[in-house]
Amino acid sequence: NKHIAGEKNLILIGFMGVGKTTIGEETARKLGRPFIDIDKEIEVAFGMPITQIFKEHGEKAFRSKEKELIKYYIEENGKILSMGGGAFLREDIRQLCLNTSTVIFLDTSWEVWEKRMHTLIDTRPILQKLSVPEIKDLFYERKEIYSSHHLRVDTDKLTPPQTADYIIEVLK
Numbered sequence: 119n120k121h122i123a124g125e126k127n128l129i130l131i132g133f134m135g136v137g138k139t140t141i142g143e144e145t146a147r148k149l150g151r152p153f154i155d156i157d158k159e160i161e162v163a164f165g166m167p168i169t170q171i172f173k174e175h176g177e178k179a180f181r182s183k184e185k186e187l188i189k190y191y192i193e194e195n196g197k198i199l200s201m202g203g204g205a206f207l208r209e210d211i212r213q214l215c216l217n218t219s220t221v222i223f224l225d226t227s228w229e230v231w232e233k234r235m236h237t238l239i240d241t242r243p244i245l246q247k248l249s250v251p252e253i254k255d256l257f258y259e260r261k262e263i264y265s266s267h268h269l270r271v272d273t274d275k276l277t278p279p280q281t282a283d284y285i286i287e288v289l290k
């Protein structure tokens with residue numbers, strides 16, 4: 119199979135808090151492949167949590183480290199990667215991902231996501247400065263950008279392990 123057997127990187131994309139990290143970890147474990155969470159790597163690089171990076175260094179510094187790390191980790195095949203919901207918005211990163219890897223869009227409906235929103239605010243600086251209607255607009259704006267992908271998974275009725283099983287089954 120051209121996706122899994124080809125050892126291409128699998129990249130999970132989607133809005134903040136749709137489960138990219140959890141599902142990525144689960145998929146990697148089941149496939150016996152390494153998992154890299156770009157957000158985690160950025161935190162390690164700066165030695166602080168994302169909210170603090172935004173406060174102390176600004177979003178620009180965050181984005182530039184994000185891009186550097188994505189390029190670095192995409193270079194080599196065989197991994198499962200998750201990246202922050204904002205990374206894929208940039209044309210160059212999007213093209214790089216789509217050209218080199220299998221891009222999987224984790225699609226959660228607004229109705230399901232909205233119920234989870236309160237658990238995400240503390241760790242997501244992008245959400246902290248917006249009202250709920252603004253977050254909803256952002257959610258739908260980004261959905262259009264995530265429509266460039268190789269595989270879409272509707273996660274509304276699936277647990278993270280079920281989502282991982284689905285991804286593995288479809289790509290087989």
Ligand code: S3P
Binds near residue numbers: 201205
């Ligand atoms: C961001 C998403 C976050 C993280 C940062 C910025 C964004 O990742 O990279 O807070 O711009 O959408 P998650 O998508 O994992 O929440």
